[in-house]
Amino acid sequence: MLVLLALQFGAASVAPVLVRCWGRRACYPLALAPAAALGWAVGHTARVTDGGAVVETYPWVPGLGLDLALRVTTLSWLMVVLVGGIGALVLVYCAGYFDADEPGLGRFVAIFVCFVGAMLGVVVADNLLLLYVFWELTSVCSYLLIGQHPEQAASRRAATQALIVTTLGGLAMLVGFILVGEHAGTYRWSEIEARPPSGGAYLVVAVLLIVAGVVTKSALFPASFWLPAAMAAPTPVSAYLHAAAMVKAGIYLVALLAPVYADVGPWRPLLFVAGAGTMLLGGWAALRQVDLKLLLAYGTISQLGMLTVLVAAGDPDAALAGTTLLLAHALFKATLFLVVGIVDQRAGTRDLTVLSGLWRRMPLVGAVALLAAASMAGVPPLLGFVAKEAVFEAFVGDPPLLAALVAGSALTAGYTARFVWGAFADRPGAEPTPTRPVEPVLLLPAAALAVAGLALGPFAGGVGEALRTYPGVFGATDHHLALWHGPGLALGLSATALAGGLLLFVLFRPVRPALARLRAPFDGDTAYQYVARVLDRLAVEVTGATQRGSLPQYLGIILLVLVVGPGGVLLFGDVRPHVAAHWENPLQAVVGVVLVVAAVLAVRARRRLTAVILVGLTGYGTGLLFLLHGAPEVALTQFLVETVTIVIFVLVLRRLPTHFSRRRLRRIRWGRIGLGLAVGTVMAGLVLVARASRQAAPVSENFPQLARDFGYGRNVVNVILVDIRAWDTLGEISVLVVAGTGVASLIFQFRRRPSRARRPDLPAPGPERVWLRAGSTLHIRRRSIVLEVVVRLIFHTIVIFSIFLLWSGHNGPGGGFTGGLVAGLALALRYLAGGRHELDQAAPVDASVVLGTGLLFAIGTGLLALPLGGQVLQSARVDVHLPLVGDVHLVTSVFFDIGVYLVVVGLALDILRSLGAEVDHQIEVEEAPGGGLRTSGEQTPGVRG
Amino acid sequence: MTPDVVLVVVVGVLFATGAILLMERSLSRALLGVILFGNGVNLLLLLAGHPGGVPIVGITPAEEMADPLPEAMILTAIVITLGLTAFLLALAYRSWQLIGHDEVRDDPEDRRIVRRAERDQVSGPDDSTTEGPLAPDGFGGLDPEQVDPEPPPRRFDGPATEPPQPPGGTAGPR
């Protein structure tokens, strides 16, 4: 069976190619795929009809209880026959139906074959989850098929509607399956059927959900509206969709589950009401239609209702009748749709108020239609009649339902007559509709099906024999199918139904107003539109409420959560910060006070520079606190970082407005302040609590000797940075690298790349170099010779000092960061004093290259340890003897620190180049000509002077 | 043991002021807030360890040393903050360059939907009705602190910035 499925999908995948090669003739070879399914079924007839089952199982996702378990018994065998046989015939029909140059024919055929495969999967799946998989696949395929002409909004809407409605039910059904499967411990239906788990509340819920799935899929009331809309699809699709696929899936599922669930509370009431209601409403609506296709569509809905009642009843006679009707319906409904397709194609209309006299122009077609219609109306000796008889037999014990069924049959007979008459008869005083000839390939499939319907009538007994094992599961029955049971109640009822139908048809005129007025209580389509509309509105409201697009609000919400969550625990939880007011030394208090004042003032400040300076003050204060707390290393870095930060700020602030923009609303400010205070309190509380409940000794307690013995350094913090936790440092410098490049990419927006601005008019650096670059470049007003000279003099000293810091860091205060920052500051001095060309001369390299080299150093040192048999970033001590210097203990982690140093320098360089030099350049460009430059500024490509 | 109460107070204040500034609309103010917040966090990390002497072998005996691990973490944190500060400042500069100030504006698409919510409209083209291009009024919505578009954008760099873009529609990596 898996092969069969694979065959369908394989055929689907090659279909576009075939169509491209052979045009519509490609349908013939493709029809072989469904035909193969039919052949397979016929081949296994004997085994199945004897009550055996064909089983195949392949694993897929055992963890989910989802495996490819396939099982064919009588019921599914029947379905396979229908799916395969009708599928093949419809494909053949397609070859004649479509024009040779039909757009997207390849896609269409592919999806159609896919559809056949999916439907086949539904009926052969034994695993409920697998069944759901194929079930949804049919929905998707129908979506694509109904949307065959997607340019028309109507067809798009119909497709989407069908998809959404069926998926809605499908999801409910899935949850139902999961409920069932989880309680049964297996998803194999065969096993559940064999040992049904004890019922319970869950089972009721599950059944409700599954029924929901059925109702939507089989277009039962109130979900029946999508089916008529689906008429937007090409007629072959309709034929297949109505006769064998999609809507039949729901019936099949009911029939499959009925043996176990028919007695569960809501099952019968729900399905009986839905089924009977649908049957009557559908039939009634069908009478009203003037479009042949729509008439048939409502007819299908009505028939589906009847089928549901039959297969849901869960009693052998009804089951037998149901399966027979299933077969009969498939045969005649497919035929009729194909006929409508022919009429539509050849006569150019489907409107039965226009068509006239077709029985003369296309008598064969008329005959076929008549045959099928007779079967639909339940005229002997056709299969439809046999089925109707069985139906009435089965429900003799249930008068109300029986009455409904008879009424339904009457309606059926009525609209059947209307169909035949409207399509083929002469309309008085109307010209016969002109038609084009019908070639056999169009007629044959329809004829074959109709004849089958005729032939199976007399052999009803054989049909009953073939199907008997399915009703058998409900219990024994003495009733069996036959064309002639002799006069009896059933026969009478059939006659009544037919007579009623004819009456309805004859009295059509007087009935018409009633038809016009009497409609279904509400129209599912409008309901759907309404719900969709409400949904869209809801979406807009919710989104508008939750997604304000305001950054301060987002941050506020985050902080609010911080206050409510952990703060709430602090407040109500069983945690008490026991505060012991003590301080190590008074100096801390002093610094603390200054810091607090500065912070508060910074919040109030309205001038940018003031705010920056105040914040810087808090930074230095923090540094002091570090120092007092015994962290000179950190303090030093903090001071340097703070300085660099202020420099950067100043560089940017020179362009930004001096004042912050005025804030408007006071209320918001107060809320803001309140939130801020709350945050502060919560944090302080948290740190008190956390610190107070520390029991264990810190991991770092024996870092000192570890650092000395294995890190070969006395400065513990530095050893941690470059050795014990060097991995963190590695990550950290990569952050710096990225930040540096990021700054450049933001500022150098209209240069090809951050390139050093080489001045064409500068004297080439040769023997007689210009000592103070600014001399030739910087405007006289901006120069301060003294500063320049001083900076120039101390520059190298600072750089050397920074290198010393780097070197000594391992044992004394210092290290890569501090060294790098000092060097960076030196560069900043050079720039501030002498302008950007001075900077270029001080560091004639690309910042990104420096950054890259630094990162390379660090990561390289780390990886080098690997080939040497160590772990990544493992450090070693190398003793080398240098002339003049003597013995040097070299710790490999120093190279790592060099990397850090380079990265920091590179970052500083990048910042100075972008926020400093490049911004200068942009200012000059704005001011030029006659701006700050003596010589007009160079015109780099892409810059408008 | 409990930490020094002064430091705890300072931590609290730094967090509070940081948070307040962070919620401002001016990017540079928010950045200052980040810095204050960051200092608060660093102090908090410091409090996580026990105080003591300089953690350098030979200067302080091991048992009197301050806990070195938090110090290392702080160092890492400080330096990361430095890099990100620089980046944010560049962002502020860029924003000034494009729109004349460094205020953070609201997201136009969001404002559009908010406005539709107020007018009880459906958003998004449902299949039948397709609306024309959006009105470019991304600003002046509900938020009273929303900055008005003055002063007019000053774009002196033609080739650099692309023409004002339809919301959502952007160019590939350039």
Place this chain on the structure above:
Amino acid sequence: MTFLVPLPVALPLLGAALTLVLVRRPVLQRTISVAALGATLVVAVLLLWYAYRSGPQVVRIGGWPSPVGIVLVADQLAALMLAVSVAVTLCVLLYSVGEGRADPGQHSPVVIYHPTFLVLTAGVTNAFLAGDLFNLFVGFEILLAASYVLLTLGGTEARTRAGTTYVLVSLLSSLIFLTGVGLVYAATGTVNMAQLASRLDALPDDLRLALQLVLLLAFGIKAAVFPLSAWLPDSYPTAPAPVTAVFAGLLTKVGVYAIIRSETLLFPDGRTDGLLMVAALLTMLVGILGAVAQNDLKRLLSFTLVSHIGYLLFGVALGSVAGLAGAVYYVVHHITIQTTLFLAVGLVERRTGSTHLDRIGGLARLAPLLGIMFFVPALNLAGVPPFSGFLGKLGLLRAGVDAGGLLPGLLVAAGSLTSLLTLYATTRAWNLAFWRAPRLADPDAAPGLPALMVGATTVLVLLGLGLTVGAGPIFDIGVEAAEDLRLRLPYVEAVLPGDGP
């Protein structure tokens, strides 16, 4: 094989360094970065293999015994995430290479694009491998810093605004995370996660809860959990297509990964499960309603991204093995599919000049292949069988039904509803962009698409189908990973031999 463990971080960093040094040689840059990521992918797959065969792979950086030094741990969860994300990243890189080659006119940030992209990858991998809370923080910082730069590439007005939102929110989350680390150290005196597992258990319950909440908040922001999710749809869509794709695929998932890790290893007493379930519920519904309200493809996808984070949270909140397994599989699926969709939308934008549903249409006829590349992942995202999205959803729903009770029941219902609404939103997008009469926002958009871009996207689509076909073994890995997570012991044993919680 432990020497492999640090390579997924080291190789991209090495690549980044080289590409920076070779800043002037675009071609060489491309070659290096592709090579670096390719090698990383190989390593990641090997790691997955070893983790699957012989338990967690641990490396002690610098040879320092844990808990003294930093450990990197590649257990099944980490290795799985690693393999998938690196594979996806590689595809995205190829895509952007194709894009870059397609229009040589736009060089400037491409110079920094490759190094930044590589650093981003290194950050992601480091976050997955980190066995040390502070190192996890550093990992986050790496990937965030890189993401800041990538998001603001080109520095247009829209990107500057989006970047500001993104950067400030992320900065706040990082600061909160760091605070959390500080508090944890203050209370326990260690940051080694394996050691924390036992030391946190010793703390008073409510203190532990407070710490847990602080960390959850930090991670929740990164994972875009409602109500902390509003920043995401504002920032992601403005970025260049490949950048958005890799963000959507990976960054939020790193947050989810951190949540999974901390909830199982550090705070196994499910005291926040109820909270998480409510958050999951709201995230799903609010997110998907947002998607329904959008009429721009990128924004629509961003909202679905948020909404489907709810699924992952759902699995985590259940806390059962089934739930975690489902969540793990769903993460893998979602990384792949969300990225694919964003790449496909990037192609749409390239073909039509816009992603705005009002301005485009008829692509199914103009570019059928593109249609398939959008349709299949879209169905997959909506959880339509037989695709991986359905399988992941199935796992979660099963777990929810098993758990029973009111909240799980609600979540099952909400989960189904969410996938229906996802289908609703995506089919509407499909109807407009692909099915209705053709219209191009930019009539003279290039009719042809660069082969490399299409190829990369196709590979991702196929990868998604692979997740469906090979669901069996992948889901088994998920189950085993979940069992290990519940036990905690394998992880702790691997890091600190002879010291269970």
